[in-house]
Amino acid sequence: MNTLFKALSHPVRRRIIEMLRRGPMASGDIAGAFDMTWPTVTGHLNALKEAGLVSPERDGTTIRYRLDISAVEEALAFLLSITGARAPADGDKDRD
Amino acid sequence: MNTLFKALSHPVRRRIIEMLRRGPMASGDIAGAFDMTWPTVTGHLNALKEAGLVSPERDGTTIRYRLDISAVEEALAFLLSITGARAPADGDKDRD
DNA sequence: TTCCTAATTAGGAAAAACCCTAAATGCAAG
DNA sequence: CTTGCATTTAGGGTTTTTCCTAATTAGGAA
Known part of the structure; x- marks a missing residue:
């Protein structure tokens, strides 16, 4: 959960x-979409991989990255637990 | 969106x-729940405030922090757009 | 093998985050 | 005004993030 949200906290990584x-x-296509060097993008891809958000698969000389939805849903679950299960308390009378 | 996810990326802030x-x-009650100094917790509260996740309200000498759900929903919207699901419904967030 | 291309790792500088102690602010009561 | 309490801001040390250039790994073709 910690690395997951940390991975989501960078605009380049969210864009990826x-x-x-x-x-x-392919890694090169992803890197080509940004105005930074390829090694830097590789670093972001590693952060996403570390968080379980993407997984690389090799095809000959090229490496393709695939989105891992289940990790996204993990973050989603946390946020839904915040918005979805709010209990009424004493200073909180003005709900919609 | 940037400060929002960055705020969510720290375990202490998620716990808050x-x-x-x-x-x-109250600020003091929040700080008392953690094994760190009060000024450090204030720093985390400032990060949450900066992200629009909480807002402080003064009552005499004590300052109370309230959760701002709409900011949470903003992050939620991003993740839902990834998984391809719909936006959160209005009647879904007020039930216990 | 050698060469070329795709992609990563290594190393390091600059900036930011994190957490502390000490000092300051704001409010209320005496 | 002065004291006291709740809370924040200031300053600084340590660690982490972010980005670069240079070097390296890995695969395919000649």
């Missing part, structure tokens, strides 16, 4: 996640 | 959010 929403992409 | 789920709490 959005890109992978349509399907797996 | 969980604590505030039941209602506003």
